[in-house]
Amino acid sequence: MPLPASFIAHLQSLGYHPRSNKHSDALATAIALDLVAHCPAIAEAARTGRIVYDLNFTIVVQRSDWNIDLVLGPPPPGAAGATPSGIVRARPSTVQVAVEIKSVMTEHRKAVKNRKRDFEAHHEHAHEYNRRTIAAGVMVTNMSATFRSPLRTSETTHRNVESQVQHCLNEMRNVASRSGESDNGLDAKTFIVVEMDNVNLDATRFVIRPPAPQIGDPLHYDAFIERICDTYTERFAR
Numbered sequence: 001m002p003l004p005a006s007f008i009a010h011l012q013s014l015g016y017h018p019r020s021n022k023h024s025d026a027l028a029t030a031i032a033l034d035l036v037a038h039c040p041a042i043a044e045a046a047r048t049g050r051i052v053y054d055l056n057f058t059i060v061v062q063r064s065d066w067n068i069d070l071v072l073g074p075p076p077p078g079a080a081g082a083t084p085s086g087i088v089r090a091r092p093s094t095v096q097v098a099v100e101i102k103s104v105m106t107e108h109r110k111a112v113k114n115r116k117r118d119f120e121a122h123h124e125h126a127h128e129y130n131r132r133t134i135a136a137g138v139m140v141t142n143m144s145a146t147f148r149s150p151l152r153t154s155e156t157t158h159r160n161v162e163s164q165v166q167h168c169l170n171e172m173r174n175v176a177s178r179s180g181e182s183d184n185g186l187d188a189k190t191f192i193v194v195e196m197d198n199v200n201l202d203a204t205r206f207v208i209r210p211p212a213p214q215i216g217d218p219l220h221y222d223a224f225i226e227r228i229c230d231t232y233t234e235r236f237a238r
Helices: 005-014 024-039 040-047 108-129 161-174 219-234
Strands: 052-061 063-073 099-102 134-142 187-194
Touching: 005 024, 024 040, 024 063, 024 108, 024 219, 040 187, 040 219, 052 108, 063 108, 099 108, 099 161, 108 134, 108 161, 134 161, 134 219, 161 187, 187 219
Parallel strands: 099 134, 134 187
Antiparallel strands: 052 063, 063 099
C-alpha cells in the first residue's frame, strides 16, 4: 500500500512545527483510515460500530497519565453508531490499539536517543494499562540536507544526512519488540523517511529508496499495518 499521501499533503500545506501536534494528528488519522481500508477485522468492527478511534488520548496507569497519539477501541455504551464508509472518531471505553508517533527532523543523533526512550516508555505504559493492548510506534525521520526550524533564526545543515538517517533506523530496530502478550516491547513499529527543508514546502516528499525500509523489511509501513491487523484479529476479533 502507498504511504499516507494525506500526511505529506499536510506537511506541504502547513509545514512542521516541533511544538505542534498537528503533524502527528494528520499521520494518526491516516493510519486509522489505512487500518480500516486494509484490515478486514478492523473494517468489520468499524462498520458495525464496535471500534472507534481518537487522537491525543490519555490513559491512567497507576498514578501516571500517559498521552497517546492514536488509540482504537470499543465505544462506551450508547456512543458512536455504525458507519458504512469508515470509522467514527470518539473516545473508546478501553484501548485495544495504542500508536505513538515521534519525529526526528533535525539534530538526528541527539533527538533519536530521546525518541527511543519515548517508545520504550510507551510500550511499558500501554502494557501496564492492559497486557492485551497493541502498542505500536512510528518514527518519522527527515533526510533533507537542510532544515529550517521555526524555533531558530538560522537554517541547520545536516552533514552526511543518509548516514544519520541510517543511524536512526538502527535505533528504531533496537527498540524492544514483542512477540506475544507475555513479552515486553512494541507489538508493531515502522520507520518513515521524508525529505523536508521546511522552507520549500511544495517539495516535501516521502523517501522510498534506502535507507528507508524496503518491502519485506519488518519496519516497512505495509508490514506495520499488517502486524497491527494480525495482532488485532488474534486478540480481539476471534
